[in-house]
Amino acid sequence: MTITAEEMAPDFDFRFVWQTDDAEAQADAIGYWTRLGNLPHNASAEERAKELVCTVRDGTGRLVGLVTGRMGLIDQVRARLAFLRGSIEPEHRRGRVGFALMLFTRAAMERWSAEHPEEKLAGFGGFMEAEELKERGRQPYWPMTRFGLIGYLPDGRQIRVGWFRDFRLDI
Amino acid sequence: MNLDVPPEQLAPDVEFRWAWRQGDAALEAEAIDFWARNGLLRPGTDPVERARELVVVARKDGRTVGLITGQVGRLDQVRARLVFFRGSIDPDHRRSHIGFVLLLVAQRRFEEWAAAHPEERIAGQGSFMESRELAELARIACSSEPFRLGVVGFLPDGRQIRVHWFRDVHLDLE
Numbered sequence: 001m002t003i004t005a006e007e008m009a010p011d012f013d014f015r016f017v018w019q020t021d022d023a024e025a026q027a028d029a030i031g032y033w034t035r036l037g038n039l040p041h042n043a044s045a046e047e048r049a050k051e052l053v054c055t056v057r058d059g060t061g062r063l064v065g066l067v068t069g070r071m072g073l074i075d076q077v078r079a080r081l082a083f084l085r086g087s088i089e090p091e092h093r094r095g096r097v098g099f100a101l102m103l104f105t106r107a108a109m110e111r112w113s114a115e116h117p118e119e120k121l122a123g124f125g126g127f128m129e130a131e132e133l134k135e136r137g138r139q140p141y142w143p144m145t146r147f148g149l150i151g152y153l154p155d156g157r158q159i160r161v162g163w164f165r166d167f168r169l170d171i
Numbered sequence: 172m173n174l175d176v177p178p179e180q181l182a183p184d185v186e187f188r189w190a191w192r193q194g195d196a197a198l199e200a201e202a203i204d205f206w207a208r209n210g211l212l213r214p215g216t217d218p219v220e221r222a223r224e225l226v227v228v229a230r231k232d233g234r235t236v237g238l239i240t241g242q243v244g245r246l247d248q249v250r251a252r253l254v255f256f257r258g259s260i261d262p263d264h265r266r267s268h269i270g271f272v273l274l275l276v277a278q279r280r281f282e283e284w285a286a287a288h289p290e291e292r293i294a295g296q297g298s299f300m301e302s303r304e305l306a307e308l309a310r311i312a313c314s315s316e317p318f319r320l321g322v323v324g325f326l327p328d329g330r331q332i333r334v335h336w337f338r339d340v341h342l343d344l345e
Contacts, residue, residue, distance in 0.1 A: 076248075076324045079312065122312050138344060140251065140294055141336035146313075148336055150323040151248045163313035163321050171310055 005104030009097045013057045016108035018069065025055055028063045038087060053084065054105045056097060064089040065097060067105045074125050076151055077161060079169060081125035082109055099144075106145060110164045120170070123163040127153060172268070174317055178275035182229075185269060187276045190225035191241065191284060198228055205235040211259045226256065227277040229269055236261040237269050239277040246297055246332070248324055251342055253297035253334065254281055275317065282337045292343070295336040299326060 005014050017025045026049035033039045039048065051068040058064050065088040073080050084105065088098040106124070113121040126147065128137060136142065137158060140149040147162040172181060179187055190198050199222035206212045212221065224240040237260040245252050256277060260270045278296060285293040298320055300309045308314070309331055313321035320333040 077312075077322050078325065079322070135341075138341040140249070140340060140342055141338065143338065148313075148321050148323075148334070149249055149251075149342075150321075150334075152250065161321065161323075165313075165315065167312045168310040169312050169322070171306065 003103070004107070005100035008103065009056075009095075009100035011059050012064070012097050012100065013061075014101065014104040015055050015057075016053070016104075016112070017055060018053045018109070018112060021050075022052070025052055026050065028055070029066055029068075032063045032066060032087075032089075036087070036089065053082075054101060054108060056101045056104070058092075064092050065101050067101060069109075071119070071121060072125070074150075074159070074161070076159070077122075079122040079161075080120050081123050081161060082121060083125050083127075102145060106162070113164050113167070121164070122167045122169065123161055126160045126162075128158040128160055174275075178272050178279060181275070182269055182272040184231060185236070185272070186230045187273070188228045188230065189280055190228055190238075191281065193225075195225075198225060199223065201235050202228060202238055205238065205261070206259065209259070209262060226254075226281060227273060229273045229276075231264075231269075236264050237273045239273060241277075241281065243291070243293060244297075246323075246334070248332075249334065251294040252292050253295050254285075254293055255297045255299070278318070278335065285337055286339065293337075294340045294342060295334050296320070298333045298335075300331040300333060 015025070029049045029052055030045045033045050039045055048068055051070055053067040053069040055063055056065040065086070067084050067086045069082045069084045071080055071082050086098070086101065088101065092098065109124070113119065124147070145162055147160045149158055150161050151159045153159060188198060202222045202225055203218040206218055212218055221240055224242055226239045226241040228235055229237040237258065239256050239258045241254045241256050243252060243254050256274070258270060258274060264270070281296065285291060313319065318335065320335045322331050323334045324332045326332060
């Protein structure tokens with residue numbers, strides 16, 4: 001079964017802004033973090049805004065969620081991966097928009113990687129607190145996001161990778 | 172090739188016999204003969220022991236043309252028990268689709284077996300990619316469905332470690 005973000009949350013506007021230097025989106029993101037007070041104290045909103053990957057707005061045009069990302073190497077699999085952070089406004093956390101934003105981001109980044117082979121971006125990486133994930137942390141593979149367990153950090157967090165379709169590694 | 176149908180339908184002229192823990196002496200003897208006839212076992216491998224690990228045997232026109240054996244072991248880096256397959260194909264059938272279908276059959280049937288035997292706690296299929304013939308396949312970070320064998324790491328000798336997680340498996344968190 002394949003479902004798109006737009007089908008899942010048709011009243012919302014999803015945008016991919018990765019590496020577009022979209023000043024309006026960045027300013028909105030800074031306003032969003034300021035409004036919610038959800039950036040760590042030591043994080044620079046301006047710097048974080050440059051890492052914007054996707055935004056989602058409600059029917060009025062208000063930013064209600066976003067995803068930022070950084071690219072990095074996981075030595076264990078010798079591949080370059082995108083590490084994402086997501087945030088959704090509290091009032092939308094029980095709805096579908098958060099999951100739809102994740103699906104949208106996944107599809108958009110996968111397309112971007114295919115269009116930019118020189119970046120050698122092989123998929124998504126994530127470090128997950130198994131305790132926080134509870135039952136989901138016990139499932140080694142998540143079909144909807146294609147995130148699979150590949151190992152553990154010394155502090156017990158799970159390392160998960162979602163490989164992009166047909167990505168070719170340098171051997 | 173339509174991968175939505177049961178894999179056995181992809182090779183209707185081949186009979187796939189489930190052998191895992193069946194203690195089928197005739198099938199084991201046939202496997203030993205198959206390895207000897209084709210010189211497929213490495214020196215030092217005990218064919219009798221290996222035959223006890225049979226998972227699926229592919230037979231065509233009454234003869235074994237391929238088989239898969241399995242060993243269950245723990246992969247420490249993912250803290251899970253996995254089955255590791257080894258495949259042998261009759262040299263005359265190596266460029267045919269039989270090996271491909273045989274692996275699909277083994278994977279699907281073993282997953283069903285693991286689901287029916289939760290006490291075995293087998294969470295997926297592991298693989299160490301070593302064959303030079305698989306060099307191009309080894310570049311694909313995660314083979315497409317239904318194989319879905321994704322890279323999880325490397326052995327010190329450079330071989331890839333890949334895992335296909337079974338669906339609906341729940342790990343014991345340590």
